[in-house]
Amino acid sequence: MKTNTILLASRPQGEPTAAQFQFEIREVPAPKAGEVLLKTRYVSVDPYMRGRMSAAKSYVAPFEVGQPIAGGVVAEVVESQAESLPVGSIVVGNLPWQEYSVAPAASLNHVPADQAPISYFLGLLGMPGLTAYFGLLDICQPKPGETVVVSGAAGAVGMVVGQLAKIKGARVIGTAGSDEKVAYLKQLGFDEAINYKTADVAQALAAAAPNGVDCYFDNVGGVITDAVYDLLNKHARIALCGQISTYNNTEAPVGPRPEGKLLKTSTRLQGFIVSDYLPQWPAGVKQLTEWYGQGKLQFEETITEGFEQIPAAFLGLFKGDNTGKAIVKVA
Amino acid sequence: MKTNTILLASRPQGEPTAAQFQFEIREVPAPKAGEVLLKTRYVSVDPYMRGRMSAAKSYVAPFEVGQPIAGGVVAEVVESQAESLPVGSIVVGNLPWQEYSVAPAASLNHVPADQAPISYFLGLLGMPGLTAYFGLLDICQPKPGETVVVSGAAGAVGMVVGQLAKIKGARVIGTAGSDEKVAYLKQLGFDEAINYKTADVAQALAAAAPNGVDCYFDNVGGVITDAVYDLLNKHARIALCGQISTYNNTEAPVGPRPEGKLLKTSTRLQGFIVSDYLPQWPAGVKQLTEWYGQGKLQFEETITEGFEQIPAAFLGLFKGDNTGKAIVKVA
Structure with a gap:
């Protein structure tokens, strides 16, 4: 045929x-x-x-x-x-x-x-949901009361990250690119949401994270990430999942060097792709499906x-x- | 008095x-x-x-x-x-x-x-030796046959890192700032040593690491680190220990953004200070003293x-x- x-x-x-x-x-x-x-x-x-x-x-x-x-x-x-x-x-x-x-x-x-x-x-129950699941729970490992920032929070991965962080008892801040997305994140239970296209991102993040940032789940990179680096707490954890702000660059992107900031705070940064966790996928799908069934996750x-x-x-x-x-x- | x-x-x-x-x-x-x-x-x-x-x-x-x-x-x-x-x-x-x-x-x-x-x-048996010990053995965890790069290799920390990596069976490449230091590193057992002041660092590192880089112990930062980022293997580990190339900067240092490279390779980067390992210091000193006593470590x-x-x-x-x-x- x-x-x-x-x-x-x-x-x-x-x-x-x-x-x-x-x-x-x-x-x-x-x-x-x-x-x-x-x-x-x-x-x-x-x-x-x-x-x-x-x-x-x-x-x-x-x-x-x-x-x-x-x-x-x-x-x-x-x-x-x-x-x-x-x-x-x-x-x-x-x-x-x-x-x-x-x-x-x-x-x-x-x-x-x-x-x-x-x-x-x-x-939710496929690649993006699993990406959120392993990146947040295995790499970031948020503890109750800690502050989690998610960039690209209204995307398929980011919206799951934020909800998982809430399940774990963290305070969650998301960045997104429109007021509609920001409103949607608030509806989903994000504590704070920032429109990075209209806000001064560094100022808005600092105001939203008065106790600093313990976990950062990065889908975007660029200036949002630069701003988060300045707010890291000691022993912060960063799950490096995506860099959509740079994917269409024709020249290598340049920015403030992050190493000094990661060093001072003993931060751990882990690049990953969901296939790194292939053997654990069935367990991840099972847990996500269970939370979805219990009404704890929206999509x-x-x-x-x-x-x-x-x-x-x-x-x-x-x-x-x-x-x-x-x-x-x-x- | x-x-x-x-x-x-x-x-x-x-x-x-x-x-x-x-x-x-x-x-x-x-x-x-x-x-x-x-x-x-x-x-x-x-x-x-x-x-x-x-x-x-x-x-x-x-x-x-x-x-x-x-x-x-x-x-x-x-x-x-x-x-x-x-x-x-x-x-x-x-x-x-x-x-x-x-x-x-x-x-x-x-x-x-x-x-x-x-x-x-x-x-060797104090802060620098312990810095090398925990950064290499806990963060980098080199396996036999893997390639380890150490910047500032002729410094107090770097020279111990290189020798510990050899004890663990890795191939070791060091960078240093003079021909005398390079000669000394060869004497210590480094497989390759590069004078970053006279060599094209990116070319020299690529030539010295034909199988890519699995572990990087960074004391220096800047252009040496940029060059290593381009050689990382999948699941590389970076111990971020020092950034001496930037300590005297009066403006925030700028460079190529590393996140894309760390992401593609699922690299883990961990900033640290030796005091993060305070409870394990006595065990570290004991092991270093033992290896020194057995003639496995020079200083x-x-x-x-x-x-x-x-x-x-x-x-x-x-x-x-x-x-x-x-x-x-x-x-």
């Missing part, structure tokens, strides 16, 4: 544009033994994909020009050559941006569709409709269009 | 000069119950003291203008009101820059003078003679005058 697919047309210089994407009709082979034919239901668009569009070595291999872009996808089994995944099963996996695709059953995870909306397995999605809207939804990430998880509903 | 003493005359702007120091004759009180009168034998001069000369909050309280400068001192008990420290005992402690002083016995550590030269308790001192030479010896630290521990022999 045929499927619509989205290829990487060219590598971006600086901020990606629609020119990076090319639609093409491709052939999908029939599933062989152990494989399933999948109909794409939801496609995840994530900031980390910007890195894969460049040729530079990073923590995941680059996309190839002329080949389909791939990422997190929730799909439905429409034809099965694998006993473990009968027709109608919902799965999540790393799959190409296609309306239909074929994959080995062993490369997919079954989605328990009775426990949450199936798109949540690309968000928000910005859902764009239509396969052909995937590039636009991706490009919107760098304009701050999304609150919570940016997702495309394909079918 | 009277003693010569060295006061902080004024706070330095940028690099300290002789103008910061003032000699004065002061009265030493007779020791009270539990106290001892001490004759200073060796005075330690250390880069971290530059920080204490500024008023800015740091990991140790600033020195007061008009008051004696204080630091690591090895001294001999010449009058005792404390049973635990009879006359003739050798002790090490945090004491003022004075020829004689009085201190509570409880604030001093007894020096086992039969196990090593007594000045080593300001170096080097640059000894300046005469109480009045203390300021010059301190100022020499920022000119790279010392190989190994800079120390002043007072008596």
Whole structure:
């Protein structure tokens, strides 16, 4: 059968544009033994994909020009050559941006569709939720009464970080890029939320954290991070998760050197990617699902409709269009 | 009785000069119950003291203008009101820059003078040796065959770091500021040593670390550190111990932002000061003394003679005058 697919047309210089994407009709082979034919239901668009569009070595291999872009996808089994995944099963996996695709059953995870909306397995109960879970609970390890700052707090990862920090009894400060997002964070239970586009970030953070900062979960980098470094308490912990403010830079970003500040405060900073915690994923999903079931975690999605809207939804990430998880509903 | 003493005359702007120091004759009180009168034998001069000369909050309280400068001192008990420290005992402690002083016995550590030269308790078996010990073994945790880079490798801390890394079976690369120091590091067993003043540091480090860098023990900061960041392997560990290249800056230092590089490699960076490990000091001294006794650790001192030479010896630290521990022999 045929499927619509989205290829990487060219590598971006600086901020990606629609020119990076090319639609093409491709052939999908029939599933062989152990494989399933999948109909794409939801496609995840994530900031980390910007890195894969460049040729530079990073923590995941680059996309190839002329080949389909791939990422997190929730799909439905429409034809099965694998006993473990009968027709109608919902799965999540790393799959190409296609309306239909074929994959080995062993490369997919079954989605328990009775426990949450199936798109949540690309968000709260998927890669972003697990990123928040391990980065906050394993690296930052907030204690009751400590102050936690989260940048990119209204994104899919950040909003979970803040809620987990509240579960752990910490005081939580988030930064985000619009007044609507700030209002939403307050609604979610953040103690303080700062619009970094309109506030003097350094002043606002200092005012919001009168006792200093014990934990920092960084999705953004740049001037927000510079400001947090000046507020660190002794033995602070930093989970370095993303640097979206610099992903589209064409030259190496420059800023105040942080080492002196990290040294004086005996701060620990840990770069990480959620795959560092692969063996602990099932335990993480179990705990997140439990807290969600108990009403302790809320989640928000910005859902764009239509396969052909995937590039636009991706490009919107760098304009701050999304609150919570940016997702495309394909079918 | 009277003693010569060295006061902080004024706070330095940028690099300290002789103008910061003032000699004065002061009265030493007779020791009270539990106290001892001490004759200073060796005075330690250390880069971290530059920080204490500024008023800015740091990991140790600033020195007061008009008051004696204080630091690591090895001294001999010449009058005792404390049973635990009879006359003739050798002790090490945090004491003022004075020829004689009085201190509570409880604030001093007894020096086992039969196990090593007594000045080593300001170096290999004192604060610098323990700094190397905990920073390398607790934070960096080098594994056999891994590559360890040490900046300021010919300093009191760095030379111990390199030897400990060799004991642990790692490949060790050191940077230092003269050809003599480089030759000395080779003699100590460093696999590679780089004169950062004459080499292209980034090129030389890349050539010396063809398999990348797993551990970095940083005493220096600045461009050496920038170059190491570009060579980090996945799951690298950085012990952030000192930033001597920036201590005399009058403006906040600026450089390439490191976060993206630390993120891509899931690197852990830990700022620390040896006092973070206070409860483990006795175990550290015991292990270092054992390795020294077995001939596994060498140590080097640059000894300046005469109480009045203390300021010059301190100022020499920022000119790279010392190989190994800079120390002043007072008596």
